[in-house]
Amino acid sequence: xxxxxxxxxxxxxxxxxxxxxxxxxxxxxxxxxxxxxxxxxxxxxxxxxxxxxxxxxxxxxxxxxxxxxxxxxxxxxxxxxxxxxxxxxxxxxxxxxxxxxxxxxxxxxxxxxxxxxxxxxxxxxxxxxxxxxxxxxxxxxxxxxxxxxxxxxxxxxxxxxxxxxxxxxxxxxxxxxxxxxxxxxxxxxxxxxxxxxxxxxxxxxxxxxxxxxxxxxxxxxxxxxxxxxxxxxxxxxxxxxxxxxxxxxxxxxxxxxxxxxxxxxxxxxxxxxxxxxxxxxxxxxxxxxxxxxxxxxxxxxxxxxxxxxxxxxxxxxxxxxxxxxxxxxxxxxxxxxxxxxxxxxxxxxxxxxxxxxxxxxxxxxxxxxxxxxxxxxxxxxxxxxxxxxxxxxxxxxxxxxxxxxxxxxxxxxxxxxxxxxxxxxxxxxxxxxxxxxxxxxxxxxxxxxxxxxxxxxxxxxxxxxxxxxxxxxxxxxxxxxxxxxxxxxxxxxxxxxxxxxxxxxxxxxxxxxxxxxxxxxxxxxxxxxxxxxxxxxxxxxxxxxxxxxxxxxxxxxxxxxxxxxxxxxxxxxxxxxxxxxxxxxxxxxxxxx
Numbered sequence: 001x002x003x004x005x006x007x008x009x010x011x012x013x014x015x016x017x018x019x020x021x022x023x024x025x026x027x028x029x030x031x032x033x034x035x036x037x038x039x040x041x042x043x044x045x046x047x048x049x050x051x052x053x054x055x056x057x058x059x060x061x062x063x064x065x066x067x068x069x070x071x072x073x074x075x076x077x078x079x080x081x082x083x084x085x086x087x088x089x090x091x092x093x094x095x096x097x098x099x100x101x102x103x104x105x106x107x108x109x110x111x112x113x114x115x116x117x118x119x120x121x122x123x124x125x126x127x128x129x130x131x132x133x134x135x136x137x138x139x140x141x142x143x144x145x146x147x148x149x150x151x152x153x154x155x156x157x158x159x160x161x162x163x164x165x166x167x168x169x170x171x172x173x174x175x176x177x178x179x180x181x182x183x184x185x186x187x188x189x190x191x192x193x194x195x196x197x198x199x200x201x202x203x204x205x206x207x208x209x210x211x212x213x214x215x216x217x218x219x220x221x222x223x224x225x226x227x228x229x230x231x232x233x234x235x236x237x238x239x240x241x242x243x244x245x246x247x248x249x250x251x252x253x254x255x256x257x258x259x260x261x262x263x264x265x266x267x268x269x270x271x272x273x274x275x276x277x278x279x280x281x282x283x284x285x286x287x288x289x290x291x292x293x294x295x296x297x298x299x300x301x302x303x304x305x306x307x308x309x310x311x312x313x314x315x316x317x318x319x320x321x322x323x324x325x326x327x328x329x330x331x332x333x334x335x336x337x338x339x340x341x342x343x344x345x346x347x348x349x350x351x352x353x354x355x356x357x358x359x360x361x362x363x364x365x366x367x368x369x370x371x372x373x374x375x376x377x378x379x380x381x382x383x384x385x386x387x388x389x390x391x392x393x394x395x396x397x398x399x400x401x402x403x404x405x406x407x408x409x410x411x412x413x414x415x416x417x418x419x420x421x422x423x424x425x426x427x428x429x430x431x432x433x434x435x436x437x438x439x440x441x442x443x444x445x446x447x448x449x450x451x452x453x454x455x456x457x458x459x460x461x462x463x464x465x466x467x468x469x470x471x472x473x474x475x476x477x478x479x480x481x482x483x484x485x486x487x488x489x490x491x492x493x494x495x496x497x498x499x500x501x502x503x504x505x506x507x508x509x510x511x512x513x514x515x516x517x518x519x520x521x522x523x524x525x526x527x528x529x530x531x532x533x534x535x536x537x538x539x540x541x542x543x544x545x546x547x548x549x550x551x552x553x554x555x556x557x558x559x560x561x562x563x564x565x566x567x568x569x570x571x572x573x574x575x576x577x578x579x580x581x582x583x584x585x586x587x588x589x590x591x592x593x
Contacts, residue, residue, distance in 0.1 A: 035082045038113065042075055045117060049124075055157035056124035061142035063123055064135045074116050078109050085109075128164040131172070131195075133188040140191040144198045155207040159215045162199075166215075167222055169195060174228035193230060200233035209241040213249040213268055216242075220271040224278045232286035235279075239272055239289020243311060244296070246303045254310065266314075273311040276318040276331075283331035290315060290335050297341040302363035305342065309371045312339070316375050320382040320399075328396030336406045340413070343368040347416035349423055356423045365413070369431045372407055376436070379403070380444035391451045391458075400444075404451035407435055411456065415471035415526065424527040429479045437494050453498040460505065465516065470523040476502040478527040482540050482555035507558045511536060 049057065060067050088095065089102050131139050143162075146154050162169075172192035176185045185193075199205075199219075208215045216238050223231040242250040249268050256263035266274075272289050273279070282288040290311060300308060312335050319332055346365040349356035356362055379399060386400040397405070414432035417424045436449050456472055463469025480499040514521040514533065525531060528541040538555040 054154050059124050062139040078113050081109050129161045131165045131168050136188040136191040140195050147201050147204050150203045155204050156211050159208050159212045170222040170226040170229045174226040196230050202237050205237035206241050209248050217267050217271045232282040235282045235289045236287035236291050240292050243307050269314050273314040274318050276322045279331045288331050298345050305364045305367040309367045326398050339368045340409045343413045346413050350419050369435050372435050380442045386447045407452050408455045415475040418526050420528050433479050467523050470520045474524040474526040477529050482553040511557050
């Protein structure tokens with residue numbers, strides 16, 4: 001094989017190069033990066049990283065390579081090279097001429113060690129955390145391990161570091177198709193999807209609400225931008241924590257007068273609770289930020305209940321602004337159901353001493369009524385018309401029917417208060433009834449009044465002999481009174497139709513109810529309303545300490561065909577309990593005659 005002359009000249013030059021000539025190692029007194037300096041620098045570096053903030057070690061854990069192992073390997077090689085160099089030059093063993101430079105070899109090893117240190121420092125202090133395909137597995141494993149441990153300081157460091165890569169996580173996670181039969185997603189997509197689900201850990205959500213609310217706001221903004229990303233569980237836990245933690249940023253946004261900039265801009269309120277599309281999507285998928293756990297709904301204190309009311313109003317305003325009020329909203333329906341759970345403990349004030357208005361049950365009930373009142377005002381300002389005037393019997397109701405049924409349930413809970421004191425009147429008339437039947441008037445209130453009146457009357461007539469119908473009847477008798485009054489008086493005009501219907505129905509049916517269903521008839525007597533079986537009339541007593549005689553309203557009932565009145569123990573009466581069997585026999589004999 002013929003070799004070109006130029007190549008031959010190069011080979012001859014390399015062979016004859018003086019650098020390959022073996023000679024005795026020449027030691028010098030250079031003190032550049034010796035073994036002692038290396039060991040002291042390495043020990044100092046280890047100590048610094050052990051006592052440094054966790055966030056810097058976390059950045060090493062989520063990097064592309066396992067830098068701890070790489071650093072150990074490189075440091076071991078440098079240490080071995082330094083030992084070999086010291087031994088070789090001290091013993092003056094032979095080596096090639098080009099390596100016979102003691103100081104240069106140590107400078108090269110020192111530069112390698114310095115490059116390693118600079119790279120580690122840049123990863124820890126200069127480079128932001130980034131989620132990529134190359135580090136997806138290490139990123140997921142490290143992050144889930146520390147989140148599962150639940151250390152608060154570490155969770156805070158993770159939340160602060162994740163902020164720079166959350167958009168990449170949401171973008172990748174939104175591409176994961178978890179439906180059956182779909183092709184296997186890329187590894188970075190699968191791990192991003194799982195990592196977003198990991199962030200829904202309750203301890204992590206509680207931590208970011210307490211210490212890093214900006215991270216929560218960022219996640220909600222990105223969730224609106226990437227609707228396919230898994231977000232429902234995270235949104236629910238974060239929303240619940242914002243409401244439960246009265247020291248959170250959410251409670252600093254109540255008003256601009258008291259909180260300044262954040263009170264006007266309301267970043268948490270608008271991002272977490274003020275997006276109808278996001279909350280509705282979460283509600284349809286699983287849970288939304290407004291879906292508080294039922295175990296805590298009846299334990300909210302007044303401050304927390306006020307925050308829950310503000311969150312619900314922010315969502316409702318967005319719901320109306322989107323112009324989808326005729327479409328059934330799962331989030332709004334569940335929100336109203338949660339408010340019903342908050343108000344159902346009002347019955348407990350029956351057993352409380354004077355001053356029941358200070359109780360948490362009273363505060364929750366009052367806030368629910370305030371929510372409905374303010375929601376009606378928002379609906380009125382939106383100028384949205386009702387689908388129909390009559391109550392809808394469809395499964396999915398529009399916003400008017402949802403609010404009408406919510407008011408009906410509020411009245412149902414108010415009817416559980418039976419004490420013959422001002423608290424009963426306060427709950428039933430001044431709070432529950434005043435939601436709709438106040439001096440103010442508008443199209444929205446007119447429609448809702450009609451629907452609520454119809455719903456109440458249907459409950460009374462369709463549930464004859466039933467405790468549910470009895471409580472609605474008792475509520476109306478106590479709040480509306482036993483007199484028809486004058487329709488031309490504006491004060492009575494709004495509830496005149498219901499008052500007439502209820503009084504007429506009571507006159508015709510209460511005596512029969514009294515003999516056929518005595519316990520149900522007793523349940524109709526709320527507040528200061530009593531029944532006198534001897535006179536066959538209902539009486540309502542008015543409390544007034546300025547008058548010598550107590551004022552009363554009387555409603556004389558129609559005779560229902562009963563020839564004998566069997567006395568029972570009525571409210572305010574000392575009559576003995578009736579014998580149900582004897583009453584039934586006497587009633588049947590009276591009908592035969």
